[in-house]
Amino acid sequence: MATIAQVQTTEVAARSGWLSKVRVTPGRAAAHLALLLLVVIWTVPTFGLLISSVRDKDQLAVSGWWTSLTTVERSSVGVLGTAADQVEEGGQYVIRGNVLPEGSNETVVSFGTSINNPTEFAAGSPAEMRIGGEIIVSEDGSYVWTSPTAFEHDRVRLFYTSAGSPRFTLENYTEVLTAAGIGRAFVNSFTVTVPATIIPILIAAFAAYALAWMRFPGRTLLVALMVGLLVVPLQMSLIPLLRMYNGIAATFGGNSKSYLGIWLAHTAFGLPLAIYLLRNYMAGLPREIMESARMDGASHFQIFATMVLPLSFPALASFAIFQFLWVWNDLLVAIVFLGQSSDELVLTGQLRALLGSRGDNWEILTAGAFISIVVPLIVFFSLQRYFVRGLLAGSVKGG
Incomplete structure (x- = not known):
């Protein structure tokens, strides 16, 4: 039988092991504090925007949201x-x-x-x-x-x-939702965003597989080119791209202001990030799976379609969230490539038009902001379980 001293020694060792597991290091504490700070920085303005969206517009014009419960x-x-x-x-x-x-x-x-x-x-x-x-x-x-x-x-x-x-009302939301053209703007935003999210994912998936698992001359140069394109500002490349597209449209007698033009523009701007993330994720997949499939006689397309693509879903979801949010909230590219007529305005453009030329009724921006983020929130929470896993793997792994 174990003596009392042995039992006490075992209990002390168990407690020491448990304490060593839960001990918080300075680095871990700093990381948690930084994460908490980021959450506060993002949450407080969003909460303030929500409070402002339901306040009376006269009170909103003269006081901040933090005074919403005071006289x-x-x-x-x-x-x-x-x-x-x-x-x-x-x-x-x-x-x-x-x-x-x-x-x-x-x-x-x-x-x-x-x-x-x-x-x-x-x-x-x-x-x-x-x-x-x-x-x-x-x-x-x-x-x-x-x-x-x-x-x-x-x-x-x-x-x-x-x-x-304090007065709270839904008049701001009513004014935005009943404004002329807001329904059409929603449809236009969907028409622009969905293809502009799917097209670059399809192209980038094929390109990422080729750069990760196919050997050909210039592969490393192409990877370096993709990384370099990540730092090219959109504003710097927008006008040259527009001139090129207008020239092609004039040659073939097409309309330069069309959905095809804005789809191609968003695809061009989104491809570098998409290829970068997907290539690094695919390069980190187990090599043994690829070699086994090749020994069984599978072609590159079969490996890509039946194995790599399903395994890469977290990375695909991560980029889909990024691209959807970017295209849905875009205004500059939509105005340049789609125009500003009432039948072509996207949601962001329609909300800007509601303000008038002098910024009248600016208080409806608070309600308009929450109306415009409903769809992105649905997309994010639907794919958020894949977001961090795909983003981290696509950012740090390489082949």
């Missing part, structure tokens, strides 16, 4: 009644009205007769008007303007500060 104060200008609205009461001439918009749930905090001092008087206190008479503005916005002599003015402004309780 909001804003400065406004009201127009008082004219001489035609006056009535005579007890030898005094009186004009009554309300400076707040109809249906407003705000209250007047202070007011002033000059733009230089809009908070000069507290609500309920009398104030002398520069053109004569005395005015009292109540908290509910109603005012009484009295004068011993008849009014003769046409238009007088009153500056006031009002406070309102």
